[in-house]
Amino acid sequence: METSKRYIDDLMTFMDKSVINFFAVKTMRERLDAEGYTCLDATAKWDVKPGGKYYVVKNHSAIFAFAVGVGGATAGYKIISAHSDSPCFRIKPNPEMVSGGMLKLNTEVYGGPILYTWFDRPLSIAGRVLLRGENPLHPKTRFIKIDRPLLTIPHLAIHFNRAVNDGNPLSRQKDMLPVIAKVNEAMEKDNFVLRLVATELGVEPDEIIDFDLSLFDTTPACLVGYRNEFITSGRLDDLSMAHAAMTALLESEDNAMTRVMAIFDNEETGSGTKQGAASPVLDHILRRVNVCLGGNEEDYLRAIAASFMVSADNAHAVHPNYVEKQDPTNHPVLGGGPVIKINANCKYMTDADSAAVFKTICDEAGVPCQYFVNHSDVAGGSTLGNILTSQIDLRGVDMGNALWAMHSVRETASVADHIFAILAFTRFYNC
Ligand code: ZN
Numbered sequence: 041m042e043t044s045k046r047y048i049d050d051l052m053t054f055m056d057k058s059v060i061n062f063f064a065v066k067t068m069r070e071r072l073d074a075e076g077y078t079c080l081d082a083t084a085k086w087d088v089k090p091g092g093k094y095y096v097v098k099n100h101s102a103i104f105a106f107a108v109g110v111g112g113a114t115a116g117y118k119i120i121s122a123h124s125d126s127p128c129f130r131i132k133p134n135p136e137m138v139s140g141g142m143l144k145l146n147t148e149v150y151g152g153p154i155l156y157t158w159f160d161r162p163l164s165i166a167g168r169v170l171l172r173g174e175n176p177l178h179p180k181t182r183f184i185k186i187d188r189p190l191l192t193i194p195h196l197a198i199h200f201n202r203a204v205n206d207g208n209p210l211s212r213q214k215d216m217l218p219v220i221a222k223v224n225e226a227m228e229k230d231n232f233v234l235r236l237v238a239t240e241l242g243v244e245p246d247e248i249i250d251f252d253l254s255l256f257d258t259t260p261a262c263l264v265g266y267r268n269e270f271i272t273s274g275r276l277d278d279l280s281m282a283h284a285a286m287t288a289l290l291e292s293e294d295n296a297m298t299r300v301m302a303i304f305d306n307e308e309t310g311s312g313t314k315q316g317a318a319s320p321v322l323d324h325i326l327r328r329v330n331v332c333l334g335g336n337e338e339d340y341l342r343a344i345a346a347s348f349m350v351s352a353d354n355a356h357a358v359h360p361n362y363v364e365k366q367d368p369t370n371h372p373v374l375g376g377g378p379v380i381k382i383n384a385n386c387k388y389m390t391d392a393d394s395a396a397v398f399k400t401i402c403d404e405a406g407v408p409c410q411y412f413v414n415h416s417d418v419a420g421g422s423t424l425g426n427i428l429t430s431q432i433d434l435r436g437v438d439m440g441n442a443l444w445a446m447h448s449v450r451e452t453a454s455v456a457d458h459i460f461a462i463l464a465f466t467r468f469y470n471c
Contacts, residue, residue, distance in 0.1 A: 044459045047287060048271070051458055052261040054283045055273040059166045059256040061101040061124040061305050062183055064279055068103050068286055068303065069095070075290050077105060088332035091294055096325055100168055100181060101125070101305040102315035104325050105289060111296025113335030116346030117326060118469055119300040119434070120285040121317070121424050122353060123307035126275040127151035127447050129158070129216065131165070131253040136232045143221040143229060145191070148212075150254065151308030155210045157449040158257075162189030163218055167253035169237055179249055182241050189258045191218035218255060257449050269375065269455055276451040278307065280458060281352035281440055288465030297346070298329060299469045307353070307424055317427040326432070341433075348397060349436030350468055351389060351425035352461070354453070355379040355412045357442030365418065370411040372442040374454035377408035378461050381423075381438040388438035389425030398437045398464075405467035407460040412442075 058064035073079070077093045080086055088094060088108055095105035101124055109115050129147040137144050149155075166185040173180045193216055198204055210216065223229065231245060233253070238245040261273030271280075285301045292299055306316040315321060330340040358371035372379040380395050381388040402409040414420035425438040441461050444452040 047459055047462055048263075048455055050287070051271070051280065051283050052263075052273070055261040055275065055279060058275065058279050059164075059185060060126075060128065060254045062168050062252070063166055063185060064124040064275075064282060065097060065101055065103045065303070066183060068105075068282070069097065071286065071290075072103075072105055086328055086332055088329050090333065098321055099305065099313075099315040100183075102321065103301075103303045104322060105286070105301045106325075106329060107289065107292070107294065107299045108329065108333070109296050109298040110294055113330050113333040113339040114342040114346065115296045115298070116343045116348075117298045117300050118471075119302055119322075119347065119349040119436070120288070120465055120468070121302040121304065121322075121349060121351050121428065122281040122285055123278045123317075123424060124282065124303050124305050125151065125308050126277060126279070127153035127308055129153075129218070129255040131167075131233065131251075131255070133250075136229050137217065138223055138229060141223055142219045143223050143227075143232060144217045144219045145233065147217060147255065149216070152447055154445070154448045155212070155216060156195075156208070157445075158216065158255075159193050159195040161192060161449060162258045163191040163193070163255045164189055164258050165191070165233075165236075165253050166256050167251055169241060169251045169253075170249045171243060171247045172249055182243075184237055184240055184253070186240060187258075191220045191255065193218045259450070263455065264452070270452050271455055271458070272450050272452045274450055276443055276453050277354040277446050278352070278440070280453055281354060281461070284441075284458060284461040284465055285352060287462050288469055291462070291466045292469035295470065300326070304424060311424065311427045317424045318431065320431055322428065323432050344433055347434055348394075348468075349389075349425070349428065349434045350398065350465065351423060351428065351436055351438045352440055352465075353423040353438070354440040354443045354446060354451075355381055356446060357444055357454075359444055365415060367413045367415050370413040372410045372412050374442055374444070374452075375456045376410045376442070377457060378402060378439050378464055379410050379412045379442050381440065382411055382413045383420065386426065387420060387422040389429055390437045390439070394435060394437040398439060398468075401468050401471060402460075402464050404471070405460075405463040407464045407467075409439075409460075409464070410442075 135145040170179040311317040
């Protein structure tokens, strides 16, 4: 009971700190540092030892941690993958726009958010800022998270659109722009964001070369439900799975195989970046670990053949107002345990072999598990598993905990399921 409470308190703190991809990675880094993991520099020679614990960060937005097994170069890897990004709004360059006496910001939609959930929220800004450095190839990076509500996207009053509740198509360019200030005479509107960021960071505006800044909802995570059985927060997809993977990695013990946590970026836009699952980043890391263990190409391929991946990305729970949307016989419920994702057209990497592995692991962990299969008239989504198998010849399963309102600015999940996922992942790493 005590452990369960600790896991959930820790999840809520993690969610509140991890307001966008860069901060999810920063939060995980800090935790790994505190637990004795060594940060490896991709440009340096690695000295990785059996029993050692390491991590690598890519682009400040993807993180790969591994606890090296003691079974040698052919023992293989047990991998849990998830993603650091969530749908949001990204601030465009030169974003300042004045309209109706207000300063608003020009933004671009990242991924596929449910747009209208972003209206009338206390929003703020977070991201990374690149400052002039000694070497043009290596600008300095600073992170910024403004911890007070700073913007809002006000909805149009119903009096101007009586049909709003009958379906209301939204323009990403017109309807979704956030307001940051009332314009007054003393205010310099030019480079407002740049100067705001410079002040927050304590630097001169002309030191800033560029930025990746996004909006986030400042409302913290909380428990809801008669028995506090649900958790509601932004970005549960997929940071709840990233948190479960990290917790399991830290709770698990050394064994023959190397335990890997791989948190990629840009899943929401198709994974096609250097820090995404369609890149060779994980293959390169696993190869380098193998070389450090004395392996050659043959040993590496043997290790990969012996490996298994759990691709952890959230699934859809049956929604009490829309039960007809789900498959008639396979509809995961909140609180019913981790969900194995199945698709006949191979949108998911799961097959009977890999599902059997994961079901056995859940069984051994004393955790229930359930299936998600699309209603046959609904197209459904895809995730990391298959994309990764185009890079690495891996056996594995697509799974994830069930959610309501995936891609809403606030999603709802089950407290019990989060504990179940941590227990199942820990068992996987220890098996
Ligand atoms: Zn996801």
